[in-house]
Amino acid sequence: MSDAVWILGASMTKFGRYPEKDVIDLATEAALSALGDGGVTMQDMDVLAVGNIGESSAMVAQRLQKQIGQTGIPAYNTANACATGATAVRIAYLSILAGEADMALVVGVEKMGKAGLLGAANKARSDRNEFTPSGRYGSIMGVEGILGTGLMPGVFAQAGMEYAHANSGVGFEQFAKVAEKNHSHSTLNPLAQYQKAFSLEEIMRSELIAYPNTLLMCCPTGDGAAGVVLVSDAKLKSLDPDQRRRAVKISASVLTSDPWTESAQVQPDVNTLTRQAADQAYEKAGVGPKDLDLVELHDCFATAELIHYDNLRLCEPGGAGAFIDERGPWRDGTTPVNVSGGLISKGHPLGATGVANLYEVATHLRGEAGDRQIEGAQVGLTHVIGLGSACAIHILERRAA
Amino acid sequence: MAKKLPLVDYLVIDDGEPYLVANTCTHCGARYFDRRNACGKCGQTSFERSSLSSVGSVRAFTIVTRAAKGVPTPYVSAIVDLEGGGVVKANLIDVPPDPDKIVMGMPVRLKTFVAGTDDDGTEAVAFGYAPA
Numbered sequence A: 001m002s003d004a005v006w007i008l009g010a011s012m013t014k015f016g017r018y019p020e021k022d023v024i025d026l027a028t029e030a031a032l033s034a035l036g037d038g039g040v041t042m043q044d045m046d047v048l049a050v051g052n053i054g055e056s057s058a059m060v061a062q063r064l065q066k067q068i069g070q071t072g073i074p075a076y077n078t079a080n081a082c083a084t085g086a087t088a089v090r091i092a093y094l095s096i097l098a099g100e101a102d103m104a105l106v107v108g109v110e111k112m113g114k115a116g117l118l119g120a121a122n123k124a125r126s127d128r129n130e131f132t133p134s135g136r137y138g139s140i141m142g143v144e145g146i147l148g149t150g151l152m153p154g155v156f157a158q159a160g161m162e163y164a165h166a167n168s169g170v171g172f173e174q175f176a177k178v179a180e181k182n183h184s185h186s187t188l189n190p191l192a193q194y195q196k197a198f199s200l201e202e203i204m205r206s207e208l209i210a211y212p213n214t215l216l217m218c219c220p221t222g223d224g225a226a227g228v229v230l231v232s233d234a235k236l237k238s239l240d241p242d243q244r245r246r247a248v249k250i251s252a253s254v255l256t257s258d259p260w261t262e263s264a265q266v267q268p269d270v271n272t273l274t275r276q277a278a279d280q281a282y283e284k285a286g287v288g289p290k291d292l293d294l295v296e297l298h299d300c301f302a303t304a305e306l307i308h309y310d311n312l313r314l315c316e317p318g319g320a321g322a323f324i325d326e327r328g329p330w331r332d333g334t335t336p337v338n339v340s341g342g343l344i345s346k347g348h349p350l351g352a353t354g355v356a357n358l359y360e361v362a363t364h365l366r367g368e369a370g371d372r373q374i375e376g377a378q379v380g381l382t383h384v385i386g387l388g389s390a391c392a393i394h395i396l397e398r399r400a401a
Numbered sequence B: 001m002a003k004k005l006p007l008v009d010y011l012v013i014d015d016g017e018p019y020l021v022a023n024t025c026t027h028c029g030a031r032y033f034d035r036r037n038a039c040g041k042c043g044q045t046s047f048e049r050s051s052l053s054s055v056g057s058v059r060a061f062t063i064v065t066r067a068a069k070g071v072p073t074p075y076v077s078a079i080v081d082l083e084g085g086g087v088v089k090a091n092l093i094d095v096p097p098d099p100d101k102i103v104m105g106m107p108v109r110l111k112t113f114v115a116g117t118d119d120d121g122t123e124a125v126a127f128g129y130a131p132a
């Protein structure tokens, strides 16, 4: 059994809108870039894992192979909400740890277009309207907007408000400051969907979606792909010095699901599984939150990022408000968070996100992040959460291979 | 009088004052509003219907101003902690959709209203929580 797994190559497309490209075009671009970055080819790969939600029942991995190399290797298609890409990474990682593969290609890809609000919309049941109980709650008509909200902006708004209720110094302004930071960070990232800074006032005054989340505090929909090539420790040792020098170590790869909590029966609990994943990852990697030089966490909404400061233990318990007030997560702060611009500004093509954040952290650890480089970065953490729920955390380290 | 049906089967409207019921695990006490196959907390398969308190306090809320198609806005969605146990999601009613007028932790009470009518004139009775 191999003792470590490394990232050999990494890539991402610019996130944005690609009406002229399909999912396979985007996946191909990320796959070939990641292979090229690692100095390897499809013929070197022992396993392929592809994360995608929109076409998850349509064999995206195999359709990608048919464009870039049908070598007969095992191909996996994963769907795990917003943790889809990270789950694909973990399948490749486990294949290497299990000794079944020396090298693996992972691609996360999504084409969303302008999908609008995601969540549970009410559907008309038939032409003739006659109340008949159906489903697990015996409902006789759609309940969205009558029994509260299940739409994403509102779900994460309520999660943020719950934190604000339990901890002092957290309010509308603190949530808005998160978005101010991420929009500002994105101006240095040429791969971000948006690269525009906004003032705190502009953010607070933009259209309200679900209080306290305004439009500029919500991630956009978009298209894009990202890829990584993973390699076993033993195989890496046989590669060129240049490939070894740029390799980034995966010190922890963790996936959790929801443990039972009472409130999660009516509202997803995004905290408990994130805390458990973080604790497992820190223990596995032998590093603590204070050791992190940068973090890419799942800021689908500004309210989400703020509560994850606490869940990932980047701040004192209950201190997420003070942490953003003191500019701790800004790129020149104590623990830079989402220097890519985050989901809020870099964009969030669902299946691509959990691979793109590995690309971002790996690029900093390699010292190749250009204008947005966090100088001397040695250790970084990536976090995604898919509602339902799945939480994936990876800790990456710059290490001599 | 028009026939009435509860919007969801965990709202009881034909037994005096309206109240909510939960499928409660007889082994560990976990409460659920949905039809169950087994208990997600302990794995046992025996449940009993138990009634829940109609008073509680606001644990979290949001004011939804952009909603799914066909859903009128703005409305206030809330998570309510019930007295004596149980957590429920519903709209806050009889409160203005203004963050300055909604106090976290404020006491609320279950209140029913008609949410819709079908082609036979049957009324869908829904519930929300109003300031207590």
Ligand SMILES: [Zn+2]
Pocket (backbone or CB within 6 Å): B025, B026, B027, B028, B029, B030, B039, B040, B041, B042, B043, B044
């Ligand atoms: Zn139980």
